[in-house]
Amino acid sequence: MNQPTNKNYQLLCSHFQSISHFEHLSALGDWDQAAMMPIGGGEARGAAMAELAKHIHSLKTAPMLEQTIAAAELEALTAQQQANLREIRYQYQQANIVPGSLVEAKTKAAYKCEQAWREQRSQNDWQGFRPNLENVLALAKEEAQIRAEALNISPYDALLDKFEPGMTSTRLEHIFGGLKSWLPGLIEQIQEKQRHQDRFQIPHASSDAQALLSRDVMTLLQFDFNHGRLDTSSHPFCGGVASDVRLTTRYDEADFTSGLMGVVHETGHAKYEQGLPLKWRGQPAGVARSMAIHESQSLFCEMQLGRGSAFLKQLQPMLQQRLDCNLSHEQLLNIYSRVTPGHIRVDADEVTYPCHILLRFEAEKALVGNQLAVADLPDFWSAQMQSLLGINTDGDYKNGCMQDIHWAVGEMGYFPSYTLGAMYAAQFRVAMEQQLGSMESLVASGHLSSVTGWLEHNIWSKGSLLTTDELVQQATGETLNPEYFKKHLLQRYGA
Amino acid sequence: MNQPTNKNYQLLCSHFQSISHFEHLSALGDWDQAAMMPIGGGEARGAAMAELAKHIHSLKTAPMLEQTIAAAELEALTAQQQANLREIRYQYQQANIVPGSLVEAKTKAAYKCEQAWREQRSQNDWQGFRPNLENVLALAKEEAQIRAEALNISPYDALLDKFEPGMTSTRLEHIFGGLKSWLPGLIEQIQEKQRHQDRFQIPHASSDAQALLSRDVMTLLQFDFNHGRLDTSSHPFCGGVASDVRLTTRYDEADFTSGLMGVVHETGHAKYEQGLPLKWRGQPAGVARSMAIHESQSLFCEMQLGRGSAFLKQLQPMLQQRLDCNLSHEQLLNIYSRVTPGHIRVDADEVTYPCHILLRFEAEKALVGNQLAVADLPDFWSAQMQSLLGINTDGDYKNGCMQDIHWAVGEMGYFPSYTLGAMYAAQFRVAMEQQLGSMESLVASGHLSSVTGWLEHNIWSKGSLLTTDELVQQATGETLNPEYFKKHLLQRYGA
Ligand SMILES: [Zn+2]
Ligand SMILES: [Zn+2]
Numbered sequence: 001m002n003q004p005t006n007k008n009y010q011l012l013c014s015h016f017q018s019i020s021h022f023e024h025l026s027a028l029g030d031w032d033q034a035a036m037m038p039i040g041g042g043e044a045r046g047a048a049m050a051e052l053a054k055h056i057h058s059l060k061t062a063p064m065l066e067q068t069i070a071a072a073e074l075e076a077l078t079a080q081q082q083a084n085l086r087e088i089r090y091q092y093q094q095a096n097i098v099p100g101s102l103v104e105a106k107t108k109a110a111y112k113c114e115q116a117w118r119e120q121r122s123q124n125d126w127q128g129f130r131p132n133l134e135n136v137l138a139l140a141k142e143e144a145q146i147r148a149e150a151l152n153i154s155p156y157d158a159l160l161d162k163f164e165p166g167m168t169s170t171r172l173e174h175i176f177g178g179l180k181s182w183l184p185g186l187i188e189q190i191q192e193k194q195r196h197q198d199r200f201q202i203p204h205a206s207s208d209a210q211a212l213l214s215r216d217v218m219t220l221l222q223f224d225f226n227h228g229r230l231d232t233s234s235h236p237f238c239g240g241v242a243s244d245v246r247l248t249t250r251y252d253e254a255d256f257t258s259g260l261m262g263v264v265h266e267t268g269h270a271k272y273e274q275g276l277p278l279k280w281r282g283q284p285a286g287v288a289r290s291m292a293i294h295e296s297q298s299l300f301c302e303m304q305l306g307r308g309s310a311f312l313k314q315l316q317p318m319l320q321q322r323l324d325c326n327l328s329h330e331q332l333l334n335i336y337s338r339v340t341p342g343h344i345r346v347d348a349d350e351v352t353y354p355c356h357i358l359l360r361f362e363a364e365k366a367l368v369g370n371q372l373a374v375a376d377l378p379d380f381w382s383a384q385m386q387s388l389l390g391i392n393t394d395g396d397y398k399n400g401c402m403q404d405i406h407w408a409v410g411e412m413g414y415f416p417s418y419t420l421g422a423m424y425a426a427q428f429r430v431a432m433e434q435q436l437g438s439m440e441s442l443v444a445s446g447h448l449s450s451v452t453g454w455l456e457h458n459i460w461s462k463g464s465l466l467t468t469d470e471l472v473q474q475a476t477g478e479t480l481n482p483e484y485f486k487k488h489l490l491q492r493y494g495a
Numbered sequence: 496m497n498q499p500t501n502k503n504y505q506l507l508c509s510h511f512q513s514i515s516h517f518e519h520l521s522a523l524g525d526w527d528q529a530a531m532m533p534i535g536g537g538e539a540r541g542a543a544m545a546e547l548a549k550h551i552h553s554l555k556t557a558p559m560l561e562q563t564i565a566a567a568e569l570e571a572l573t574a575q576q577q578a579n580l581r582e583i584r585y586q587y588q589q590a591n592i593v594p595g596s597l598v599e600a601k602t603k604a605a606y607k608c609e610q611a612w613r614e615q616r617s618q619n620d621w622q623g624f625r626p627n628l629e630n631v632l633a634l635a636k637e638e639a640q641i642r643a644e645a646l647n648i649s650p651y652d653a654l655l656d657k658f659e660p661g662m663t664s665t666r667l668e669h670i671f672g673g674l675k676s677w678l679p680g681l682i683e684q685i686q687e688k689q690r691h692q693d694r695f696q697i698p699h700a701s702s703d704a705q706a707l708l709s710r711d712v713m714t715l716l717q718f719d720f721n722h723g724r725l726d727t728s729s730h731p732f733c734g735g736v737a738s739d740v741r742l743t744t745r746y747d748e749a750d751f752t753s754g755l756m757g758v759v760h761e762t763g764h765a766k767y768e769q770g771l772p773l774k775w776r777g778q779p780a781g782v783a784r785s786m787a788i789h790e791s792q793s794l795f796c797e798m799q800l801g802r803g804s805a806f807l808k809q810l811q812p813m814l815q816q817r818l819d820c821n822l823s824h825e826q827l828l829n830i831y832s833r834v835t836p837g838h839i840r841v842d843a844d845e846v847t848y849p850c851h852i853l854l855r856f857e858a859e860k861a862l863v864g865n866q867l868a869v870a871d872l873p874d875f876w877s878a879q880m881q882s883l884l885g886i887n888t889d890g891d892y893k894n895g896c897m898q899d900i901h902w903a904v905g906e907m908g909y910f911p912s913y914t915l916g917a918m919y920a921a922q923f924r925v926a927m928e929q930q931l932g933s934m935e936s937l938v939a940s941g942h943l944s945s946v947t948g949w950l951e952h953n954i955w956s957k958g959s960l961l962t963t964d965e966l967v968q969q970a971t972g973e974t975l976n977p978e979y980f981k982k983h984l985l986q987r988y989g990a
Contacts (some may be wrong), residue, residue: 018546021542021543021545021547022543022545022546022547022550024539024542024543025520025523025524025538025543025547027521028520028523028524028527029523032527036531036724037720037739038720038721038723038724038739039721040719040721040722040738040739041735041736041739042521042735042740043776044737044738044739044776045519045739047516047519048516048517048519048520049519050516051513051516052516052517054518055550058532159665185621224535225533226533226534226535227533227535227536228533228536229531241536242539242541243535243536244532244535244536244539244540245537281539282539292626313978329891357728400858413542
């Protein structure tokens with residue numbers, strides 16, 4: 001026989017390769033909109049992106065897929081091909097649940113809301129933002145309802161499932177409930193301990209100088225500038241495609257320290273993308289595993305590695321050269337291990353960060369579950385901030401419920417990934433150190449590439465060939481175990 | 496009857512609106528590739544752009560179009576709707592001539608060639624560039640042959656027709672033959688006259704300062720930064736879409752003067768795009784009329800307006816402020832009316848420029864007509880440069896046949912548009928001055944917006960609602976008449 005024995009599978013690969021080309025353009029449009037596009041270009045861009053989303057959706061729901069997938073499942077495939085086919089079926093199922101018209105409406109509403117948000121946030125314009133958010137939420141709820149019925153789960157769980165397949169609010173309530181039992185006490189303890197620490201003057205640093213510093217730090221982390229670039233945007237993110245990763249950051253000239261760690265964080269995302277298996281580029285098995293695993297890589301970089309003593313020692317000469325900054329190693333360590341309840345999630349330290357996620361998790365659940373109206377969100381926010389972190393946000397929408405881009409673009413159900421990612425990162429570190437010895441020693445002795453090598457081997461190069469549980473099991477010997485995160489915090493910050 | 500009486504026409508409008516959304520993404524991909532993309536991203540981008548081109552092609556050749564267009568032609572339409580329908584049929588016909596597989600192959604070869612060219616040109620690497628160009632040319636010839644058979648014209652004419660519908664090599668040989676009869680004599684005469692003029696030291700100007708100056712000049716020309724932006728690329732161009740025009744330029748720190756006029760030139764293109772009729776956005780009647788008309792607008796800006804005394808007087812304080820440049824008005828006038836035979840087309844003055852086009856016209860005709868092999872192009876180039884401008888380019892590929900992007904991306908038949916554009920620009924100016932009086936006086940008295948207003952009313956706002964001949968006839972009272980260009984050169988430079 002000359003015919004390939006897996007022709008249905010090959011046909012699917014070719015079809016999903018086409019889809020990945022359109023997704024490439026979608027990633028480019030997203031990045032450009034955030035980093036480059038003038039506001040006046042927004043309407044036409046929104047229409048173009050909606051058309052593209054509709055087209056991608058129609059490709060993912062092509063009528064031939066049902067029987068081609070069924071036929072491919074009977075073909076002789078390698079284990080990796082079977083994994084790719086599993087992901088193909090998953091993508092097909094996910095797309096089929098939601099009608100194309102809803103996808104298009106969601107994309108349009110999200111673009112409109114996001115574009116206005118960029119201005120509105122800076123002007124603390126809650127009244128302007130509210131109706132846009134209501135539109136986006138209404139469509140998100142419509143999607144949640146449709147997914148819930150198809151998957152026979154609750155509407156909010158149906159949104160969680162988009163970012164963390166299999167995750168439920170019950171499991172999250174258990175995990176987050178555990179956090180709630182010991183985290184507030186720890187925060188109080190640390191604040192007490194840090195009360196009498198010296199505060200240092202952070203030197204002024206121009207955006208240009210910080211941009212050069214950022215490139216140095218990305219180079220230290222082995223970011224491949226032949227396959228990516230760094231720009232600025234109002235909300236830092238890591239976008240683009242694996243062969244051309246687009247990082248963005250923002251520079252605060254009065255305080256470079258949070259922007260610097262922002263770059264380290266986004267570089268963690270970027271390294272994951274750049275390290276995805278070359279062999280599987282353009283196939284569903286070749287993409288990043290999940291949002292929580294993605295965050296685990298950025299938070300590994302930022303929290304486990306980036307705030308460690310050895311890495312900060314390597315940053316010190318760069319700070320001196322690029323910013324003329326003379327902070328000592330002890331001062332840097334001190335700055336980067338400060339625990340301070342604050343308004344802004346992306347600026348939060350790793351100890352108070354989960355509180356921001358708890359708040360958003362509760363708010364999302366209530367918004368999607370109709371227990372909370374958008375109009376009441378600011379009051380809800382302020383009350384939660386008060387109870388979790390002792391902070392009042394009355395009237396301060398900009399630094400309150402308007403601070404994040406996620407809801408503006410309709411991404412409800414995403415936030416829990418951040419704290420799951422922090423937990424996975426702590427778990428990965430322990431597994432890595434069991435095999436390689438202390439990460440601090442490796443970095444101090446110039447063996448940072450052993451650390452990235454472990455991540456590449458165990459996480460990046462796996463793409464989506466394994467399920468999340470398989471991935472974590474193979475890398476660490478067990479599935480998600482929040483205890484490692486607790487141990488990490490106690491070890492770094494405990495009394 | 497509740498049904499609209501022009502439902503076929505409405506269906507076509509909606510279909511071409513969709514196409515315009517994909518063309519929006521194509522324009523973004525092109526701009527990004529030239530201005531932003533790291534080289535390593537090129538392969539995946541090339542594949543994505545080829546997929547997109549194939550998709551756009553399939554939309555333009557959708558089987559339903561033939562009978563829908565025929566049915567729409569029987570419907571009751573306004574004159575403008577009829578014009579839109581004419582353009583829809585034209586686009587459909589153009590797309591139908593060429594098979595989708597060839598479109599895809601062309602796009603892929605062009606991307607490969609262009610991406611390599613960016614490096615190869617700077618390294619004078621003709622041997623590296625040659626095989627890529629041969630691939631691109633082979634596909635262009637294949638396209639030319641198919642078009643030639645469908646339109647019953649010669650292969651090269653079939654390529655000309657893509658950029659200037661209806662233009663033929665016979666007509667061009669006539670127009671360019673006229674030029675040849677008097678232009679070399681004029682160039683000699685001017686060189687003799689300018690031989691004893693003083694040469695001035697051009698002050699060094701940083702890229703950053705030139706970028707600020709560029710923005711000032713674009714603002715003077717009323718470029719709308721809410722619907723566009725300025726960046727740098729190795730080959731300056733005007734891309735993007737009408738609602739978000741993306742200009743690029745490049746800065747020579749040792750000589751800002753050519754880059755400055757480059758920005759004025761591209762802003763001319765941009766103003767045309769930004770001035771296209773809002774009502775027809777996304778429809779074939781709403782796009783720019785032709786390549787020659789596009790060049791007429793950039794060359795009007797750069798040559799008719801930009802090198803005039805009154806405009807240069809307005810630039811002077813900007814040069815002082817941004818570049819600390821103290822050139823006098825007379826010195827500026829002198830610099831911008833210098834005629835100097837040189838290697839580089841984009842740096843050429845308006846008198847020697849047509850010689851660069853004559854060369855490329857002859858080369859394209861011969862390459863497409865199989866009278867010239869790519870391997871012999873450098874010798875052909877050098878011989879022509881010698882005879883037209885007295886310049887030897889032996890071994891200097893970088894500043895010879897590798898200087899332009901056009902052939903690298905498969906655009907054969909485009910070059911004549913530049914000189915046609917220069918001729919249209921001169922003709923438009925005469926017509927404008929018959930209605931408004933001297934342009935120099937208008938600019939000198941602060942009425943630059945009368946000039947742009949005339950262009951907007953007569954050219955920009957017409958989109959493609961008129962044919963080229965109708966457009967020029969309505970604006971100037973006659974179709975293309977090369978005499979105005981001759982008069983312009985004689986008046987500005989003649990003895
Ligand atoms: Zn992140
Ligand atoms: Zn031009």
